[in-house]
Amino acid sequence: MSEVRRSLPVAQAAPRVRRDAAANADRVLAAAMALVEAGGVDTLTMDRVAAEAGVGKGTVFRAFGNRSGLLAALTDETERDFQRAFLTGPPPLGPGAPPLDRLLAYGEGRLDLQRVHGAIFRAMQGVSIERFGVPARKVSVTHVRMLLRQCGIDDALDVITEAVLGPLDSDTAYHLSVERGLGRERLIADWKTMVRRLVG
Amino acid sequence: MSEVRRSLPVAQAAPRVRRDAAANADRVLAAAMALVEAGGVDTLTMDRVAAEAGVGKGTVFRAFGNRSGLLAALTDETERDFQRAFLTGPPPLGPGAPPLDRLLAYGEGRLDLQRVHGAIFRAMQGVSIERFGVPARKVSVTHVRMLLRQCGIDDALDVITEAVLGPLDSDTAYHLSVERGLGRERLIADWKTMVRRLVG
Numbered sequence: 495m496s497e498v499r500r501s502l503p504v505a506q507a508a509p510r511v512r513r514d515a516a517a518n519a520d521r522v523l524a525a526a527m528a529l530v531e532a533g534g535v536d537t538l539t540m541d542r543v544a545a546e547a548g549v550g551k552g553t554v555f556r557a558f559g560n561r562s563g564l565l566a567a568l569t570d571e572t573e574r575d576f577q578r579a580f581l582t583g584p585p586p587l588g589p590g591a592p593p594l595d596r597l598l599a600y601g602e603g604r605l606d607l608q609r610v611h612g613a614i615f616r617a618m619q620g621v622s623i624e625r626f627g628v629p630a631r632k633v634s635v636t637h638v639r640m641l642l643r644q645c646g647i648d649d650a651l652d653v654i655t656e657a658v659l660g661p662l663d664s665d666t667a668y669h670l671s672v673e674r675g676l677g678r679e680r681l682i683a684d685w686k687t688m689v690r691r692l693v694g
Numbered sequence: 695m696s697e698v699r700r701s702l703p704v705a706q707a708a709p710r711v712r713r714d715a716a717a718n719a720d721r722v723l724a725a726a727m728a729l730v731e732a733g734g735v736d737t738l739t740m741d742r743v744a745a746e747a748g749v750g751k752g753t754v755f756r757a758f759g760n761r762s763g764l765l766a767a768l769t770d771e772t773e774r775d776f777q778r779a780f781l782t783g784p785p786p787l788g789p790g791a792p793p794l795d796r797l798l799a800y801g802e803g804r805l806d807l808q809r810v811h812g813a814i815f816r817a818m819q820g821v822s823i824e825r826f827g828v829p830a831r832k833v834s835v836t837h838v839r840m841l842l843r844q845c846g847i848d849d850a851l852d853v854i855t856e857a858v859l860g861p862l863d864s865d866t867a868y869h870l871s872v873e874r875g876l877g878r879e880r881l882i883a884d885w886k887t888m889v890r891r892l893v894g
Contacts, residue, residue: 573830580837593844594893597858600838601885604862609871609878612864626869630773637780638800644793650884650891652874653861657888658797660860661853662804664812669826671809674852678809684850685801688857691850691892693794 519557521547523571526564530610535617540564565614576607634659645693654692661685719757721747723771726764730810735817740764765814776807834859845893854892861885 525547529538540561544551558564580600585591587599639655647654660666662685671681725747729738740761744751758764780800785791787799839855847854860866862885871881 577830577833581833593841594890597838597841597845597889597893598886600834600841601858601862601889602882604834605867605878605882605885608862608864608867612868615864616868626865626873630777633777633781634804638797641793641797641800645797647891650887652870652876653881653884654888654891656861656866656870657857657892658801660863660866661856662801662808663860664808664815665826666856666860667805667808668812668816670852670856673826676852678805681853682802682805684853685805686798687850688854688892689797689801690794691847691854691894692857692888693797694891694894 515557518547518549518553519567522549522554522557522564523568526568527572527610530568530613535565535613538565562618565618569611569614572607572610576603579603642693647693658689658692661688715757718747718749718753719767722749722754722757722764723768726768727772727810730768730813735765735813738765762818765818769811769814772807772810776803779803842893847893858889858892861888 522543526538526543529542529546538561540551540554543564544554547554554564558567580587580596580603582588586595587603588596591599635655638658639651642651642654642658661670661681667681670676671678676684722743726738726743729742729746738761740751740754743764744754747754754764758767780787780796780803782788786795787803788796791799835855838858839851842851842854842858861870861881867881870876871878876884
């Protein structure tokens with residue numbers, strides 16, 4: 495028996511094993527996604543995923559290492575699916591629809607994805623959204639929201655406030671001015687252009 | 695001597711000590727700010743701050759604990775100054791100017807502040823802006839930027855792209871939909887309203 499297996503050409507045996515492993519990995523990822531969508535990230539355990547996928551627990555561990563590895567693979571997989579959809583999928587998300595329609599479809603798709611990704615990121619990193627609770631940020635949000643309202647914006651005020659504050663976030667401002675090379679003056683000028691566009 | 699000091703009423707001695715300590719702390723913060731503005735956060739050491747402020751190194755440690763404490767106090771102080779300016783200071787940042795002018799002045803002031811705060815946050819937390827280097831994010835930035843250009847936006851494209859992506863960030867989306875209670879449908883609808891306003 496061992497002799498027979500050894501006699502199999504490695505070049506053909508390997509793909510078979512990889513195909514099986516890949517098929518199992520796909521089933522595990524699909525099962526993990528189903529669990530997360532049904533009950534949230536907290537319900538995702540290696541045991542439950544294995545049971546849901548109909549594979550042994552060892553298979554799940556061999557394919558993904560641990561729960562964090564599984565969660566990371568899940569975000570990679572869903573991100574790749576979404577990328578395929580907006581780069582080459584059918585309209586309105588993919589090519590063929592007018593650009594505004596594509597943009598609106600992108601945002602809707604991204605927000606749907608973030609419900610899953612966000613929960614996974616928070617589960618993996620611990621809650622990292624304390625910044626929204628920082629008193630200084632709350633003061634700024636209240637201030638900018640008030641000014642936007644005074645400028646005549648009475649719809650979508652929370653979202654527009656976040657859009658306006660986004661490029662002012664210290665990481666984003668650094669990324670734009672230094673890493674993307676806008677520099678200080680240009681960043682300020684472009685931020686103002688954006689605000690004037692929004693206020694109309 | 696010891697007898698004399700003991701005979702001083704504590705109720706009067708304490709404010710004097712606190713006043714001196716507060717004055718020293720102010721001088722240390724001003725010196726720290728001067729160092730950071732002149733040479734960046736990296737040039738800020740407890741030794742140099744003490745020398746620059748003309749106080750003993752022990753005074754700096756007593757007031758701020760360590761370098762991180764000093765950096766945190768520095769951001770608190772500059773944030774408070776900025777808050778005073780936009781809440782109650784002179785126009786156009788403070789009350790009295792038209793709301794759009796105040797909003798534009800707010801952004802400019804915040805971006806100036808972030809050059810210092812951003813450097814301090816990065817120094818305190820280590821570089822936390824890897825998210826801008828994540829391939830998936832780059833793909834999304836390129837995609838949204840292209841669609842915005844196709845929608846006719848040819849100015850401030852980098853900043854507008856970040857503004858559009860801001861509310862789609864997983865932390866921000868979670869904050870808006872769950873913590874601020876917009877919910878999924880409303881968040882999507884409001885994001886679309888914002889994009890339509892921007893595209894015009």
